[in-house]
Structures are given as structure tokens and as C-alpha cells.
Amino acid sequence: MKIEQTIAGLRAARRALPGTVGLVPTMGALHDGHLSLVRLAKAHCDHVVATIFVNPTQFAANEDFGKYPRTLEADSALLEAEGVELLFAPDAAEMYPPSASPAATTQVLVGPVGDRLDGVSRPGHFIGVATVVAKLFHIVAPDKAFFGQKDAAQLAVLRQMVRDLNFNLELVVGPIVREPDGLAMSSRNRYLSPKERRQALVLSRALEAAQGAYEIGSRQADGLIGIARTSLATEAGVRVDYVELVEADTLLPAATARPGTLLAIAAWVGTTRLIDNWLI
């Protein structure tokens, strides 16, 4: 596996790849969710390019940019073992070079979908995400790009960006990958203490409770959200950020559950913010 840290180096290496290229953009701290996307990309494309970049512009000042886990060596070994041929791992100055005019900046705004769910709790987050993903698309020029269903709001934002700006590529979505006990895999799970790790299980339990109700006929948003909230309330250490039933494409509230609606949860477990969702 070739590791490139510069845009010029990545482009030269990418041009040398014949056939189709699948892109798996990550912030590193890889887990099996990421690796499942690599496997999906390998099944779809001739070559897989992964990127590792902890993008500062998608973190607010009070968030965990500084402490976000950086494990490049371990990540590289995992990617190489999965057959990734090219890894792009730039530093911040390569992606956001200081210019003659330091305030100069181009932003990709995806509205109104970018102002929903995590876009409410994390103002500006999806501007940072859309902008860095547009940059990565231009740098890597993939035929397909692979994202996980766990970041459901991010998916809605990126789908709309690709459609509105006519990016010539296909987004492919991989399912949520869970630990054996149900916890959705996340790089942020490593922030959790053993006690918090147990408390965090309440997110997937809340989704399962709502799913159980749906399966015996419950369809009203209020009822399903109430069931999830009641479940979440059983863990005193867990503070709900949002529980919403929304249309998966627009993220607008859905009055009733049906295929294509998304029950999405964000909650704080101690000082760690986790998300999880169930796409009906």
C-alpha cells in the first residue's frame, strides 16, 4: 500500500491506477465499520483508495478535535491487510494551506438538510463535512465513494451535494456495524470508561424497543419516539441530544414510520456524544 501525504503525490499515484476507483474517506481510528466499507469498495471497484484526515473544519471550538484519536500506524496496517492500494493521509496545512489572504475560504453549504439533526447540535458541522468531502472528491476523482449508514444525516447531506453539484460519482452506503452486544461501532467508543461503555448500550436498546413496537403495528412518530426516550431514560448517565423520526433523504420530521423513514438518536454518555439510528 502506497501512502501519500501530498495532493500532487496522491494524484500521480491515482492516475497510475487503471479501471475503477472506490474511495473510502475516514478520519482514522479505524474499526470494523470502516473496514466493512473497504470490503464493500473492493467488491464494487478495481481499486480502493482510503483517506485518513481529521478535518478541523467539521469540529466546533468546544468539540473533541484535539483529543480525537490519531492512530495512523495501526490504521495503515489494517487498510493494507484489507487490500487498500493507496492511502491519502495529508496534514491540515496540505488540505487548508495558509494563503496570502488567511481568511479566504470556500464553503459548500447544503441546505436545508445540513441544518437538521447533528446540524442543529453541531452548528457548521455539515459545512465542514460537505466542503472537505468535495475537496477529497476532487483530489481522488473516484468512481464510487463509500460511507456508513451510521452517519445517516451526513449521508443525506452528501447525497444532496452530489446531486445538486452534479458530481460524477456514485455514493454507496454500507450498513451499521455493531459490537456483539449491539453498540454501533464508532471511533469515539474508545473515549468510554468501562461503566460508560455499558451505559452506551442503551442507544441500540432504545432503537430495538422502537423496532419491536413498529413490528407489532406502532407507526405514529410520537409513540415510537416516546418508546425510545423511555428506554434511554433508564440510564441516568445518558443525556439525550435528539430522538427524531425523519425522512431519510430530507431529514424533515415524519409523522408516521414507514420504509424510508429514519429513527435517529444522539446522546451524551458522560462527555462522549454518540449517535445511532434505525433506517426502516
Place this chain on the structure above:
Amino acid sequence: MKIEQTIAGLRAARRALPGTVGLVPTMGALHDGHLSLVRLAKAHCDHVVATIFVNPTQFAANEDFGKYPRTLEADSALLEAEGVELLFAPDAAEMYPPSASPAATTQVLVGPVGDRLDGVSRPGHFIGVATVVAKLFHIVAPDKAFFGQKDAAQLAVLRQMVRDLNFNLELVVGPIVREPDGLAMSSRNRYLSPKERRQALVLSRALEAAQGAYEIGSRQADGLIGIARTSLATEAGVRVDYVELVEADTLLPAATARPGTLLAIAAWVGTTRLIDNWLI
């Protein structure tokens, strides 16, 4: 010359072009300024793709979108005569399809350069420009794109967008093309009555007056702007929008003139807004 009205058709035709592709994006109503860009593109690239699209999102509600000249047949003949191989002429529904969520829209914001000069007089104008040009770049996938120096503020915006978002293409700039009497060519010149056509000459005369002063040693912004304004004031039918001396890349005010600064004028001649500039 092949004319494509759909994105899918354009992409199929573009894929069939071997070698390098130069893009000349226009709003039609072509004049020799546009054709000079086609010639420049032919000199730089194996193939030239032109686009004609009067982009609604870069016009404010009170502007001339409705009456903007649409002369597709004459334009096609001119482009074909210049050796353009592929013309993309979509309608608004192809570029901005009505979606399930009508308000859904992705915008490219280039700041702060997009809020200077015409960005002040025409709020939102450069968001519309940057967004549609990003779309055209994704649709046509050119190696180089050709723009005229007359739209100097637009150039600064697009240069920054290409740099910030890592578009993998080169912007190439063609010089201002003028009528024999000095008027900068513009599709909007055809709005002018014979009397206004004579009055409009004051824009280039004002730039020449400032240039004359520069050549004998005048360097202060205030002095050069004053000379241009005095010249513009000689035509009672002409109302100044702005006269500014700015850095060509950031569009920030320059205190003194030197190579790389731009003296830019926008003025109303009757109901027609014209722009012109002198890049030192």
C-alpha cells in the same frame, strides 16, 4: 458540432473526446470576446467544449434575467465556425431539477472575495456564479477552463474556488476584447440605444485617463480613482456604481497602484449596468 441539452448526453459525448478538453462557459449572446476565448482554448487543448446557459441563480429578482438576450441559433453558428466540437445548452430544469424537496439546494460560497465589487452591488451574484461553474466543471470535466479578464471579480472568485476546493483543472484568462472605439465587448451592449452606446465609451476613457496618470508616475489609489471618477462625471447619463483600486486576487482595496492591482469600474448607462477594468 454536436449540441447536447442533457447532462447524460453531454457526458457521453465528452467521454468520446480523446486528449485534453478546454471548457468555455458562456451565457450565450456571443461576441468576439467569447470567440477569443474559444480560440485560446483551441490553442491550449485538443478539443473545445462550450456551454450556453443563462443561469437564473446569478441574477437577483430585480435584474435582467428575463430580457437577457437568447440567440442560440446565431451562437451555435459562431461556435461551429470557430471549431467547437461540443456545445452544452441545457435548460433550467436540467441544471436545477425540481426535487422531492423543492427548497433543497447546495451552494458554493466563496468568501470574502465573493462579497467585494459586484458582490456588493449584486448580493448573492457570486454564489450563483460559483455554484453553476462548479456544476459545469463536474459535468464537463475539462482540463482547462477559459474566462475573460473583463469579469475580473468573477475571475478572483473562481480562482479561489478552484484553489480552495482542489478542482483538478487550470483556469486560463483571456484579455478584454474591445470595439475599435474602446468599448469593452459585452452581451449587455446590445441593450444600449445609439445615444447610450456613445455615452458608454466613458468607461474605457476613464480607465485610459487613469492609465495615463499612472504612466507619468501617479500611484496613489485616491488620485487614480479621482481621475477615473472625474472622467466618468463628464457623461451626465452615466451613474457610477463603483470605482475601486483593488488587489486582483483578493479584491481588497489597494492603497497604491502597481502590477497586480486592478482598477475596476461598474456604471449604469441608462438602465444598463456595464463593467470594465484595467489590470496593471
